[in-house]
Amino acid sequence: MSLDKYTLHKDGKSEKWRLEKEGSNRAKAQFDTKSEALKSLRDTVGPSGGSVRIRKVDNTIQEERTYPRSKDPKKSKG
Template structure:
């Protein structure tokens, strides 16, 4: 199983989830919300970061799973 971060982005007329480092999409969805939900599930299963892109390709948000890996949640 690939261990790279999951990227949800617009590709043509659909939204796709792609594991970082892979050429092909892991799955597709007609809406951003559906793709984002699938991407989140993939990231949780793999314990990686989920990077959600805006329609223009820029990064809209990042979520790290499990949360303990998120550097912003550490004390100090």
């Protein structure tokens, strides 16, 4: 079973950080700050888990995280 994939990015119009599921333009959640979003990712993604691609303000990829960690398919330190 594959994990749901999400992207966290800053919306240029609203200036909010949006968490969107891959293939959808609709936000699963919106946050005022990136730090608020990062603190809430585990709860927002939910118990079924998912992979979150975190982008910088310039839209380049900063990192990718898997929640819960036990569902990460790669056995790496990162």
